[in-house]
Amino acid sequence: SVMACGMDGKVLAAGSRCQNVLKCLAVSETCQGQGFLNIIMAKLISNAHTQGYSHLFLFTKPVYTDIFKELGFYSIINTGKIEFMENIPGGIHAYLEEEQAKCPPMTDGICAGAIVMNANPFTLGHLHLIEQARKSCDRLHVFVLSEDTPPFPAADRLALVRENCCGLPQVYVHGGSEYLISHTTFPDYFMKDKHAAFTANGELDLLLFSVYFKEAFHISKRFVGEEPFCPVTRAYNLQMREILPSHGIQVCVLPRYAVQGVPVSATRVRQHYFQRDLDSIAPLVPEPTFNYLKRRMNL
Secondary structure, three states, rough: EEEEOOOOOOEEEEHHHHHHHHEEEOOHHHHHHHHHHHHHHHHHHHHHHOOOOOOOOOEEOOOHHEEEEEEEEEEEEEEOOOEEEEEEOOHHOOOOOEEEEEEOOOOOOOOEEEEEEEEOOHHHHHHHHHHHHHOOOOEEEEEEEEOEEOOOOHHHHHHHHHHHHHHEEEEEEEEOOOOOOOOOOOOOOOOOOOOHHHHHHHHHHHHHHHHHHHHOEEEEEEEEOOOOOOHHHHHHHHHHHHHHHHHEEEEEOOOOOOEEOOEHHOOOEEEEEHOOHHHHHHOOOOOOHHHHHHOOOOO
């Protein structure tokens, strides 16, 4: 976090950063137009660069878009309520073109589907979802969220998804999906109604997927597992079913994989991991994930 204070100690301007996302940017009404935002942004960007973050994102209200454009940010998408921006012109197009190049060209008649996952860590539930989805399309794209979510780093999560999917035909795993917005990345601080913030988050994420990812990969189906446990994920899945069909994307909800009648979840695996209970983890994950968790436990 960075703050600018007056002689009396009152905060005149402030801003913060979480990894490569700038947030909580504010300038006192009495100090607006005096260059305080430029100072805050310069310090945040400089600090981000020293920690290895050069590609930066920010969320703002559309009314402030032009201000941040003057500070070197470019619009990715505008929902009418939220503006999502980055500091690299055409960054999203470069990302999509790079990922497209890893797949064979699309031809007429091919049905392409998609799954977006955190895979924290990759379980038999994820594998089952991928295998079942693949039966309903000719080509399946699996997008892995790129943010570091404890306890497993993004690079490890992506590597596990790739290792577990390497033998599946016409399944393409894509990492670095910083443009798919998680609920932990989205800053809801500037929306007083938290339910409205959740809704805005989902709208932004799903619009981004519909405008950019659908067109780049010719996606006509998005697959998701049933969600019996997490109300947040369940609400997002409902929102997905309301929004994506209007953009020509069919939402396919598949039954969750269960062990002894209990749906497998990454949350359950993490609980056993923190308890160092490998015996309980074994029936829930594929072998590469089991070996990874075993190494992490130094067992």
